[in-house]
Amino acid sequence: METLLRRQLIRPILLGQPFVCIATQELGVGSMYLFDYNQILADGQYLIPLWINSTEFCIESDAKLINSLCFEKTHPLVHISFPETDFEIKFPPIIWDQTSDVSVKLRRTINALDSATQTELFQLLNRNPLEPMSCGDREQLWDRRYYLYDCAEALPKVLLASHTWESTALSDIYAMVQHWSQLSPVDSMQLLLPSFPDIHIRQMTVQWLKKLSSDELCDFMPQLVQALRFDAYIDSPLIRFLLESSLESVRVCHHLYWILKCNINDQTFAYRSRIYLNSLLAIVGESTNLMIDRQENLCRSLSSICDHVKSAKESQRLNTLLLELEPVNDYLVCHIENPTVLPLSPSMGVCGLDVKLCSYFPSNSLPLKLVFKNPDTKTSLSSLEAIFKAGDDLRQDMLSMQMIQIMDKVWLKEGLDLRMVCFGCVATDYRKGMIEMVRNSETLRKIQLEHGLTGSFKDRPIAEWLQKHNTSELEYHHSVENFTYSCAGYSVATYLLGICDRHNDNIMLTTCGHLFHIDFGKFLGDSQMMAGFKRDRVAFVLTQDMAYVINGGDKPSKQFQFFVDLCCQAFNILRKNANFLLSLFSLMMYSRISGLNVEAVKYIHRALMPGVTESEAMSQFTRMIEESLRSRFTKFNFFIHNLAQLRFTGDHNDQMLLSFIPKKFTKESDGLITGLEALDCYKKYEPEKVYYYVLRVERQFQPDPSYIHRTYREFIEFNEKLNVSYPLAKFHILPRSSNLIRSNTRDAAIQRMQEIRVFIEGLMLLADEISHADIVYTFFHPLLRDQEGANQTTINISSPPGLSSFPRLLCPYSLLSYK
Structure with missing residues (x-):
């Protein structure tokens, strides 16, 4: 009895032996604490329900998550009998004098040790927190604990090195913790891990956490909710603290509700989550309940x-x-x-x-x-x-965005503003959730497609897109600054989190130049595969068109070295906070988020490059920048994604948007078209040969016409969108060619000009609803590349042998009347 721990857990295991196998297998496992919430020892008869293997629970990997009874109706029960007594047996109270100066008298400074011992201790404290300490290491830490009182961050490892947690040793441990230098609220979260089950230690941790502001509490809410599963009893200091904080802040209440809600489908945590949700709704009042009800509806x-x-x-x-x-x-x-x-x-x-x-x-x-x-x-x-x-697990996105926001705050605390763009993401139910959209932003794919299907291979798309949205020199300079800083921040963040599946639809830019990433369904090194090989072959995405913006051209400049310095500075700041970041991931390790396990946390630890100096880390990160910049596969991956997305335009309104024009334009925005004329065509290499067709566009109240340059593929897409949008209208169908080689000749280009003329003529004779539709104005909207195309040499379409000259097309727009 004397050796029993206050949180003594028994785990009955049901074993079975198949007829064809000699070895036994675990069929079910249960859990029960010997001491209840009031510290009274169990006696008499108990029925303990067992967790069994299922699609959602694996005994071999999930048994460690069990911290409560199973309430599934169909699961088997185990009957356990304890000796019955006529009196209650309680765990002995821990009596220790908090005012005693015994621990103070034993306190020493680290400088009292020789330099070799100090070095050994610091190396031990900086070692991988995920690896168990050897007996020798534990002995060394425990024997020299009095020299570490002023080293607050050493407390978690010293507690792990304790020889015993029996009742006779608890008073000395509590006295030591009482006089230890206080951990910061952020660092104290390590003590909420399952490695620290003692109730008093967790209670003291909550006292330190009370120094967090409401905003900070919301930042760490996912980890704090996961820590609830490691409390011995449903009623714990941590849940009381969270509920009390919910009464003081609507934002805390809101975050706590939705994070608890997304845990009710976790078998091992569902029972507690429901109790905590009901408790929250019972105390917050009618108006908050109404607010939550409307969100649920x-x-x-x-x-x-x-x-x-x-x-x-x-x-x-x-x-x-x-x-x-x-x-x-x-x-x-x-x-x-x-x-x-x-x-x-x-x-x-x-x-x-x-x-x-x-x-x-x-x-x-x-x-x-x-x-x-x-x-x-x-x-x-x-x-x-x-x-x-609906259909995707957004908890990965939630965690990734939360960690990026925390990294940004760590950088800001160190005086480094990387101008990060973050957005909200909330899982509202099983595989359902809501994501905030960033205003005035566009995907990298659509930006590159303004320069054609092969825009991902070109250097200028991002720079020219920023110039288009930032017309003055000052505005453009500011947008380039935003791009440089934010690109550095997301390069470091996506490297550390191992964010994969980085095609050009998952990278976005704001019109002010901020770069940011979206869709974190593949993280912690879980690379997307294509035809048996990795699509993500570099540590992070950094392409030539990004370097073009940073450099201010196609030649290296001091601005790029500034970008490298930003990356290295940001990376080393995160390395200084390695234990804090690893603690956050360790608390989430048991959340049953796909891909988040011990190996994933070890991945983060390796990415932080432990054991190397700051200068060595800078050198390694600089090499990764060089490798990412040299990689041709990233651009090829973008191009493959462009091909795969040809049939899409980006959202529902396929009929209102085109893949090569990022947004919708209208008659009101561009001006009434009064005339169209098909002029000439010319060939261009990008890098393969492509023919562009030149059309003259005249608009009401605009004295000078504009000239647009479109490929035949883009006319095909335009034609198909019109057919989808207006299935009853009769459009001239532009023929597709099955022979890609023969279709890319001069003669074929001239023949296609005939088809384009007929198509446009028929389009303009249709009803106003169609001929003046938004998609028509979107197609004929001038692009940046149209200005470049003005200098191209066109084909002399009046002289090819065997063909009569093209008559100029006077667009029927000039003949139509508008009401």
Whole structure:
């Protein structure tokens, strides 16, 4: 009895032996604490339900997660009998004098040790926290613990080195912790790991955590919620602290609710999560309950719409979406006096949907693009844009974005502002959630496609896109600065987190120059495979067009060295906070997020390059920058993705957008077209030979015409989009060629000019609804490359042998009347 621990856990295991196998197998496992919450020893009869192997639970790997009883109805029970007594047996109270100066008298300074011993101790403290200490290391730490009182971060390892946690030793341990230099709230979270089960140690940790502000508490909420599964009892100091904090801050309450909600599908944590959720809803009051109810109603409606959009025929998906969003809009409008809050943040109140602008993205899960109306008329943001996904586990995205935000705050604390763009992401249910959209941003793929299908191989697309959106020299200079800093930040962050599947649709830019990454479904080195080889072959994405922006041209400059210095500085700052970052990942290791396990945490530890000096780490990171920049496969990967996405335009409104023009243009934005004329064509190598067709566009109230340059492939896409948008209209079908070699000749280009003329003539004779549709104005909108094409040599189409000259096409626009 004297050797029993206060948190003594017994694990009954049910073994079985198959007929064809000699070895026994574990069929079920249970858990029960010998001492209950009141520290009374169990006696009498108990039925302990067992966890059994299933699709969601594996005894071999998940047994360590068991910290509570199983409440599944179909699981077997084990009957256990304890000796019955006529009296209660309680764990002896730990009596220790908190005012005693015994521990103070034993306290020493690290400088009292010789330099060799000091070096050994510091090496031991900086060793991989994931690897167990040897008996010799533990002995050395414990014997010299009095010299480490002033080294706050040494406390977790010293506690792990303790010889025993029996009741007779607890008073000395508690006295030591009482007089130890206090850990910062951030560093103290290490003591919430399952390696520290003692109730008093966890209670003291919570006292240190109370120094966190509400914003900091929200930053670490996912880890704190996971730490609840390691508490011995449902009622613990940690959950009381979180519930009390929820009463003081709506934001804390909001975060706690949704993070608990996404854990109710975890078998080993579901029971506790439900109890904590009910406790939270019971104490927060009527108005907060109403706020959460409306969020849940909104999410249920959006989830149902997702299912209906997926089940609808492709041609009917848009109509299905817009039709079913009307009742959701009505629901939001009827509560305009008390706006519904989005799960992303309690500050994001909405009062309706701009249904016509809503859409869906044509990826596998068909996520919804939602444009909410902002009830705050004082702000310049008239709308809030978000994505609702059903079918993907967003917990990986949540964790990745949380860690990027934390890295940014670590850098800011050290005085390094990398101008990072972060966005909200919340898992609202099993494989469902909402993602905040960053305004005024575009994917790298669409930026590169402005220079054609092979734009990923060119150096100028990003620079010219930034110039287009930042017309003055000062604005452009500021955008390049933003790009340089943010590119450095995301290079370090994506390297450390092992973010994979980095194609050009998962990298975005804002018009102000901020680069950021999205879609973190593949992380911690889980590289995407294609035809048996890795698609991600470099530590992070850094391409020639990015270097072109940083350098200010195609030649190396001192600005690129500044970029390298930023990367190295940011990396070394994270290395200084290695234990803190590893603790956050270690707490999430048991969250059952796909790919997050012991090996994943070891991956982070290796990425931090332990055991090397700052200068050596800088050299290694500089080499990675050089390798990433030299890699040809990254650009090839972008090109392959461009090919794969040819049939998509980026969202639901395939009929309103084109793959090579990033956004929609209208008659109102560009001006009424009054004349079109097909002129000539010319060939260009990019790097393969491509023929461009030149069209003259005249607009009302614009004295000078514009000239646009389009490939035949782009005319084909335009033709197909029109057919999808207006299936009853009769368009001239542009023929596709099955012979790619023969179709890329001069004669074929001239023949295609004939087809283009007929196609345009027929288009202009259709009803105003079609001939003046947004997609028509989008196609004929001038692009940056149209200015470059003005200097190209065109084919003399009036002189080829065997062909009559082309008459100039006077567009029927000039003959149409408009009401």
